[in-house]
C-alpha cells in the first residue's frame with residue numbers, strides 16, 4: 353500500500369468515525385515509514401477538517417463528530433510516542449503550561465499543539481480541558497514556566513482568555529509570562545487586540561511563535 357493511500361485511509365477513518373481502522377492504519381503508517389507528523393497533519397487533520405465542514409453544513413450531527421473525535425484520539429495515542437521519539441530534542445528549550453480554557457471541552461487541537469511543543473524540546477504541563485484561568489496561572493507559577501498557552505474552539509469561551517490576561521495583571525505577574533492563544537474562533541487580530549503575545553493558526557505556527565517569543569525574551 354502506498355504512503356499516499358495510508359494518509360487517505362487515516363483521513364477516511366476519522367471521517368467515518370472508525371477508531372479501530374484509525375488505530376490499525378496508524379500502526380501500518382509507522383511500519384511503512386510514514387512520518388508520524390505527516391500522518392497527523394496530512395491524514396487525521398484533513399479528515400477532521402472534512403468532518404467540521406460537514407457538521408457546519410448539517411450533513412453530519414454531533415454523534416458522528418464524537419465518533420470522529422474518538423477515531424482521532426485512537427490514532428493520536430499510537431502516533432504521539434513515535435512523533436516524540438522522532439522529535440527527540442533532549443535539551444529543554446522552555447516550559448509551557450497549556451490548557452483548553454474554561455467552558456470548553458475541545459482538546460484535540462490543544463493536544464496536537466502540546467505534542468508538537470514537546471517534540472520540539474519544550475517541557476509541557478498540560479492541564480487538560482475546561483481549565484479555569486487561575487489554575488493556568490498557579491501552575492505557571494509553581495513550575496516557573498515561560499509560556500502560558502490557552503486554547504479554545506468556542507466563541508463563548510473566548511472571554512476567559514481576556515480574563516487570563518486581566519488576572520495576570522491583577523496579580524502583578526503579567527511580564528513574567530509569554531501568553532499565547534489559539535483555536536478555531538481565535539484570530540491573530542483578536543489575540544493582538546486582547547494583548548496576548550502570540551498566536552498560531554496551527555500546531556506548526558504555535559511552535560514557531562513559542563520559539564521566537566522565547567528567543568526574544570531570553571535576548572533581553
Ligand code: B12
Nearest residue numbers: 404456457458459460461503506507534535552554555558
Ligand atoms: C471534534 C469537535 C467536537 C468534539 C470534541 C472532541 C474533543 N475531544 O476535542 C465534540 C463532539 C465533543 C464537540 C462538542 C461540541 N462542539 Co464541537 N466541534 C468539533 C469539530 C468538528 C472539530 C474540532 C477539531 O478537533 N479540529 C481539529 C483540530 C486539530 O483543529 P483545532 O482544534 O482548530 O486546533 C488547531 C489550531 O486551531 C491550533 N490551536 C488550537 N489550540 C491552540 C492553542 C494555542 C495556544 C495555539 C497557538 C494554537 C492552537 O493548532 C491546532 C493544531 O493544528 C469543530 C468544527 C471545526 N471546524 O473546527 C466543532 C466545533 C468547534 N464545535 C462546536 C460546538 C458548538 C460544539 C458544542 C457546543 C456542540 C453542542 N451543541 O453540544 C460542543 C461543546 C461543548 C463544550 N462545552 O465544549 C462549534 C463551535 C462554534 C463556536 N465558534 O463557538 C464548531 C466550530 C462546529 C460548528 N461549525 O458549529 N465538538
